[in-house]
Structures are given as C-alpha cells and as structure tokens.
Amino acid sequence: MHGYLWFIAKRALQMLAVIFCAISATFLVTHLSPIDPVEQVLGRLSSRANLSPEAIASTRAALSDLFGTGAPLHEQYVNFWLRLVRGDFGPSLMAFPTPAMDIVARAMPWTLGLLVSATLITFVIGNLLGALAGYNQNNRFFKLFGIIAMGIQPIPYYVVAFILLIIFGFLWPVLPISGGFAMDVTPGYNWPFISSVLQHAILPTLSVVIVGFGGWFIGMRALVSNVVNDDYVTYAELAGVDKSTIVGGYVIRNAMVPQLTALALALGGVFSGTVITEQVFNYPGLGSLLIDAVNYGDYSLVLAVSTVSITAVAVAIFTVDLLHPLLDPRVKAE
C-alpha cells in the first residue's frame, strides 16, 4: 500500500507541475509579447463606435486596471495567480458583461462528453480488436483490418472530420452536421432533447474515434504479438486453459499496462483533436469557444479557455494514472 501512495504522490506532484508550468507559460506568452491587450481591445471598441478622446482615455485606464498591465511584471504574475485561483478571468468581451468563466462552464460539458465518450470507445474497441489481431496473427479479416487501420491512422483530425461532413452533409444527409442539439427541442431531462443531443454527437465522436482507433489497434497488436510468444502463454495453452481466458485474463491484461501509460500521454493530443472537430461540426464546446474568442479578440475568454483546458487535461491524465494499480499489481506491492 505504501508503494501505491508514493506512486500517487509522485503523479499528483507532476500534475501540479504541469498545471503550474503551462499556466505560467500562458502568462509569459501573453505578457511578454509586444502586443498590448489593452490597445487591442481599444482598437476593437473604437472601430465599432465613435468614442470621444476622454472616453477612450478612461476606457484605457479601466482596461489596464482590469488586465493589471500597469504594474511591474512580477506583481502582475502574482495577481494573475490570485485571480486564477478564484476562477476570475474578468468579463468576456464577446458577451459583455458575462464573466468569462461562466461561458467556459457552459461549454465545458459538451467537450467533456465528446472527449470522454470518444476516448472510451476508441480505447476499448481499438485495444480489444488489436489484442485479437495480435493473438490470431494469420486471420485474414484482421490482416485486412490492420491495413485499413494503418491507412486511416495518420490522417489529420481535420481531414477526417471534413470527409465525414462531405459524406453526411452532401452525399447522404441522414445525420445532423451542425450544432449540439436541434433548434426545436427544449434543453432539460426530456427524451426529445436527449435523443437530439445523441444524434448530434454521432459525427463529432465518430471522427475522433476514426482517427484514434488505428493507433490503439496497431499498438496493441504489436504488444500482444510479443506477449503471445512468452512462456506462460504457451504453458497455459498446453495446460488446456480456455482460449478466451488466455486472451482476456493473461494476454490483454499484461499488454494493457503500456497502453494505459500511452492513454495518459495521448490525452493532450486527443483534446487538440476535439477542438478542431468541434469547429468543423459547429459543436458548442470549448474548442469552438476558443476559436470564436480568438477571432473576436476576446482576451479574457481566450485566457480562461486555455487555462481551463490545460488544467482539465492534466487532471484527466492524473485520473488515468490512478487506474494503473488495477492492472499492474506491482505498482501496489512495491
């Protein structure tokens, strides 16, 4: 048990370090750049309306107060963390005066749902089929499957999402291609809304699954094809152990350990993938929000989305790491 606690402590420290470094980088990028956020916002405001010089001056003062750009850098840095801990990123400019954090909180469940369901589907199916393919190496069906997986795997998220959009948007329009739910349903716990949400989630999820699937399949196949030659598998086969028990109980379980580590490492990339997928399918999640915010020049919202997503990915990786002892008793025993 001592080993497990030590393991968790190490991982937790790492998670905090990731969050700390990434958010500090966010701060540095935004504050060391030659472009002043205050002037940027002012430019946006004054291009929309005719403001008097006095109004501009007072807005400038208010904005530099809001962003804290007047103070020296180290003071700004401390203030930045103080506000961050309280979850206060200031008001969003895109939807003034709603706090940026509220908008992020509204978009969060969509991205989370997409990310979690797509990752689970990809991981489970990819590993299961990969294990079967590695165990039955001469099966024609799995060989064909391997070639297809290899062909699809390297294609960027965007291209896959776009191909799906063309197929289901233009050639065979059976699935909704845009938005999170239909216009004519009321959000809440009612069946029309839930079914509409599920229908709208199919294509975004599918495109993340298609891209991610191949990697797990190929990785698992390679791992299992090494494991099946190990002595204990041969021994189990000679002892007449049921085939499904060998694959499910021995082979997969042993090959899963590196795959779980790989899952933790892949989450950041999957998140980047969902951002672009959301944009293609106009899905109301963090990705679409981030892109809208950048296009609008909404400083607080961009900062809010990036810090929240960095933290969320780090926490997700930590959660995956916590699952390790379920598969690998060595982690617990040490």
Next chain:
Amino acid sequence: MFAVFRDLVRYNAEFTIGLVLVVIIVAFSAASFFSPVDPSLIYMTIPDQPPSAQYWFGTNSRGQDMFWHLAAAFKNSLIFGLTVAVLSRIISIAVGLTSGYLGGWVDRVLMFINDIFVSVPIFPILVLFYFVLRNNMDSFTLALIMAGFGWPFDARLIRSVAVGLKHREFTRHAVFAGMSTPKVLLEEHLPYVMPIVFATFMNNMLWSIGLEVTLAVLGFTNINQPTIGTVLYWANSHSAMVVGTWWWIVIPVILIVMTFLGLFLLAVSMNEYIDPRSRLRRMGA
C-alpha cells in the same frame, strides 16, 4: 547503408509503398521551383475551371492554377515539417543522450521537465501564440514554437537506448582513454541512436504538418502563404463544396492523404526494422 535500403525494399512492402508515395509528393513539390507563376498572386488565370488538359488540377475561385499553387503549398509544408523535425531532433538528442549517460539527479530533473512537456495540450498554447503575435507569426516562428514542444517523446526513447549504452564495454574504454563526456556522447553514442532519430523524424514531420494544417484551416497562421492548410482555408472560405468547385477540396485532400500515409509507412517500417525481432520475422528467418 545501401544494404539496409535494399533489404527494406525487398522484405518490406510498407516501406516500398511509403517510399513511392513520398517520392511522388516530393517530386510534385519540387516542381514548384519551375513554376511559371508566383503562387501567392491571385487572379492570374480564369477562375473556377475544372481540371482539363490546360489546367491539370483546375483553377480555384481566386484565379490560381491549382497545379502550381498546390506544388508550392506542399513545398512550403514539407519545408516547414523538415524545419520542425530537425530542430526538435537536436533538442531530443541533446536531452536524451545527456539524461541517459549522466543519470542521477540530472536525469531526474530532465525527465521531469520532459514529462511536463509531454502532457501539455499544445493546441491551446499554439492558438495563444497566434492570438498575441497575430500577423507577426510567420512559418519560421511557428516552426520554432512547435520544435520547442515536439521533442519530449523522442528524448525519452533516445534516453532509454543511452542508458543501455552507458554500461557497454566501449563506453568504459572511451572514458578510460580520457575522452571527454561531450565527445563520448557525440562520437560513440550518437551513431547508436541514429536509427531512432530517423524513424521519429518522419513521425515528427507528420505531427507538425498536421498541426499546421489544423491551425491554418482555422485561419490561425499567415493565410497568404500557400501551405497545405491555407489551401483548405481558402477553399472553405469560398465554400468550394457548396459552389461545386469540388476539385479545390478533393485534389488537396487526396494529396494530403498520400503525404501522411507515405510518411507514416516510412516511420512504421523503419521502427520495425530497428527491432531485430520483427525484422527477422518479416525476413522469414
């Protein structure tokens, strides 16, 4: 070197397919050096012409001959990918070899930093860079930023090999003969990790070109420079699929798939070649 190449072509169909695809794409992008028009100019030909004998890949709504435009776009993207790969390889070799050879607290600190870089979601950070740099963001700056994030996976791989090399006889000989640490790393250990460097080179190119496509499609790069991503960006902003100029989307997508598949197959087959177990299995020994 030549024998390795011959073996790969003979025993590994994936390598051959990958090589053919990459050679086609490289030849196509090299054609842009002989381009009769400046690919960044617009309205140089009749817009919206379908593929024909005169315009092989058609022309787009911005009056660009798609053949030359795409050639330049692929050239720029490949150069971009190469830049990122070379720069990030340098970092990963330096970190991997030092960390593996020195061990101890240097190793622990470097690998801790390494793990941080691995788990940071890079996309929001790149978007943030674009957000603050805006028009100052050219493709070299982007390449530098991506190289700064593209090394950790491979540094870990290189480290794992370097840890093994440290205890080999020849390392001890070199040290006793008075070779300095940098010299041991560069002259003795570097050749052993070169196969990994080559294999990860391709993967890194895939990664960086893929990210560039993603950013450019959203308009988050210099959209006036033709790259794979900006071609798709302009096609989208002119609603190419809706207006019926399908060749503006379909031809680039086919070429992108060829590029990615080619590079991926090369990376996979090299990885397999490095592992003697799978190499022997393939050769039927």
